[in-house]
Amino acid sequence: MHTLPLYLDFANMLRSKIETGIYKYGQMLPTEQELANIYGLDRKTIRKAKLLLAEEGWIKSIQGKGTFVNKARLPFGSNGINGFTSISIKNGLMPKSQLLIQERRKAGTKYAKLFNLHKEDDILRILRIRQNDDLPLAVEDTYLPYALIPDVEKYDFTLQSLMHIMLSCGIILDHVHTVIKGRKSSNELANVLQIEEDTPMFEIAYFTYDTKQHCVEYTVSYSPDSRIIFEKE
Amino acid sequence: MKKILSGLQYEIMEKIETYILEHDLKENDKLPSERMLSELFHVSRQTLHDTIVKLCNEHRLKSYQGKGTFIAATPFRIDFQTYSIFRLCAQSSIYTYERYHYMHEKRYPDHDVIQQLQINAREKLYTTINIIQLNHDIIAMETNYSSEQFNNELQDTNLIYKRKKFSLSEATKEEALVLGIAEKAIVFVEVSNLYRNEQILQCTKTIVNAAKVQFTMDDYHKETI
Numbered sequence: 001m002h003t004l005p006l007y008l009d010f011a012n013m014l015r016s017k018i019e020t021g022i023y024k025y026g027q028m029l030p031t032e033q034e035l036a037n038i039y040g041l042d043r044k045t046i047r048k049a050k051l052l053l054a055e056e057g058w059i060k061s062i063q064g065k066g067t068f069v070n071k072a073r074l075p076f077g078s079n080g081i082n083g084f085t086s087i088s089i090k091n092g093l094m095p096k097s098q099l100l101i102q103e104r105r106k107a108g109t110k111y112a113k114l115f116n117l118h119k120e121d122d123i124l125r126i127l128r129i130r131q132n133d134d135l136p137l138a139v140e141d142t143y144l145p146y147a148l149i150p151d152v153e154k155y156d157f158t159l160q161s162l163m164h165i166m167l168s169c170g171i172i173l174d175h176v177h178t179v180i181k182g183r184k185s186s187n188e189l190a191n192v193l194q195i196e197e198d199t200p201m202f203e204i205a206y207f208t209y210d211t212k213q214h215c216v217e218y219t220v221s222y223s224p225d226s227r228i229i230f231e232k233e
Numbered sequence: 234m235k236k237i238l239s240g241l242q243y244e245i246m247e248k249i250e251t252y253i254l255e256h257d258l259k260e261n262d263k264l265p266s267e268r269m270l271s272e273l274f275h276v277s278r279q280t281l282h283d284t285i286v287k288l289c290n291e292h293r294l295k296s297y298q299g300k301g302t303f304i305a306a307t308p309f310r311i312d313f314q315t316y317s318i319f320r321l322c323a324q325s326s327i328y329t330y331e332r333y334h335y336m337h338e339k340r341y342p343d344h345d346v347i348q349q350l351q352i353n354a355r356e357k358l359y360t361t362i363n364i365i366q367l368n369h370d371i372i373a374m375e376t377n378y379s380s381e382q383f384n385n386e387l388q389d390t391n392l393i394y395k396r397k398k399f400s401l402s403e404a405t406k407e408e409a410l411v412l413g414i415a416e417k418a419i420v421f422v423e424v425s426n427l428y429r430n431e432q433i434l435q436c437t438k439t440i441v442n443a444a445k446v447q448f449t450m451d452d453y454h455k456e457t458i
Contacts, residue, residue, distance in 0.1 A: 109251045175453045182401045182419045182443030188237040200401035200419050225401035
């Protein structure tokens, strides 16, 4: 029987607590002293385990604030329609986002085809970084027909869930078609998401349809593999 | 802050996409030369070249030295949620499915497998590697680990497969060789276990070429929001 070094044993335990959702994305871990007291270990062991988990991307220390869980659980399966908002709520946190672009533009060939519009019709593009504090989780690029939501400019997309806005406008959603791709992260996305360039990144496209089977929203979400745990509900 | 998903390169990317749509270019169709496209879009050759490289990284185009740039093959789309493991998802897809034996040996398990089977890392396991093809194209490598010699073709209604992990990774040397891709190319990694009466019989690690496969799912809206 071989025994693991104490710090590895402790790291495994912490890791499985994150994996199973006991410690959730964005949650602050107890301090080193607190962990040392709880588990009866010395602080050196705790620190070594935390360094390992930080290296593996499970946690992140933020100067002057503490250590936070840096992986989110992304449930898949027949769980209804999932926007980022509901994913965050499942992870136990209020979602936050930073608005990079909100613009009205022409549909062009691509989006005219997708939304069943004319090339000259307007669409709305919203580009957001989904994050909690200094923990960027995803970059989300959203497109929808401009005429879909009356007075669309009055909404604050950093606070309100697009899905809830659509529901309040009487749009009845039917289903979301999701396409999951794997690719290397580009330099610009790597920068924003605070990861290395060329490391594995999920590109997940969500096509949301209303009950008339019209596509009412298209979002592409870019998220590093290291920040996501895919799990079956 | 640096511009992301916007700016000149992003616009060129959209223009290339629009060009492809409007000219109805399909798999293996050739794109005009970089020189022609840069003149058409009024951008420098360098900017255009960088954009093409980017689209190649996203597996949408493919470039061959001296031959030009082509539309990449349409990826296989496999339903992600019908079944719990990749092999069954692929089997139930619309494509021709083949799975054949590649090799068998005793070897040391990797981190994922040790974690699932909860075993001593210094123990060699019975290891079987299978290759999965769709439409006669190699798309995945399936490695089965078990501590006892075990026939995984066994028909037994008490056997249950469960997907335990789904993530992305860079292909190792062996994986790259088997899949015929570059080392460190992006692959999906699925770890699943085979259970009989809640006891793990086998752990399967499936490496899927991300350039050739995409996963899809459809979530229907529930009334309760």
